[in-house]
Amino acid sequence: MTIMINNTAHLIITGSYRLVPRRPVKVGDIEKLKKMYPEVSAMIDANQIIVKQDDDASAAVKADEQREVEELKAYAKAHGINVGRANRKESLLAAIKKAETEAEEKAEQSDD
Numbered sequence: 001m002t003i004m005i006n007n008t009a010h011l012i013i014t015g016s017y018r019l020v021p022r023r024p025v026k027v028g029d030i031e032k033l034k035k036m037y038p039e040v041s042a043m044i045d046a047n048q049i050i051v052k053q054d055d056d057a058s059a060a061v062k063a064d065e066q067r068e069v070e071e072l073k074a075y076a077k078a079h080g081i082n083v084g085r086a087n088r089k090e091s092l093l094a095a096i097k098k099a100e101t102e103a104e105e106k107a108e109q110s111d112d
Contacts, residue, residue: 002030003057005050012049014040019049024060065089072096 003026006012006019014037017025027033030051034041043049052060072092076083076099083095 001054001057001061002027003052003060004030004044005052005060006048007050008048012043022064024052024057024064026057026061 003024004017004019005024006021009021011021012019015033017027017033019025034044040049044051069087069089069092072089073083075081076092076096079096079099081096081099083092086092086095
């Protein structure tokens with residue numbers, strides 16, 4: 001596996017890749033990408049885009065997923081949403097969506 005990580009504070013869009021700051025993005029052929037977009041190659045050389053391979057890439061993706069889980073838990077807590085024992089991104093998103101939908105329906109009923 002090969003990933004790129006945007007090491008800047010700005011969104012970078014290259015072809016079909018959107019590089020959000022500090023979020024790993026899986027890429028196919030990095031050498032082809034560098035040839036097609038010389039500015040990407042320059043950003044890699046300048047350490048503005050970090051390229052990781054294999055185990056390092058897997059660890060970075062796992063760390064990002066864990067960070068997202070922590071962000072979702074914080075969001076739920078800040079908005080008074082009980083997520084129960086949810087510890088995975090998908091289950092947290094489902095619990096948040098369900099709670100927000102129920103709150104919207106309750107608000108609509110009280111308006112009637």
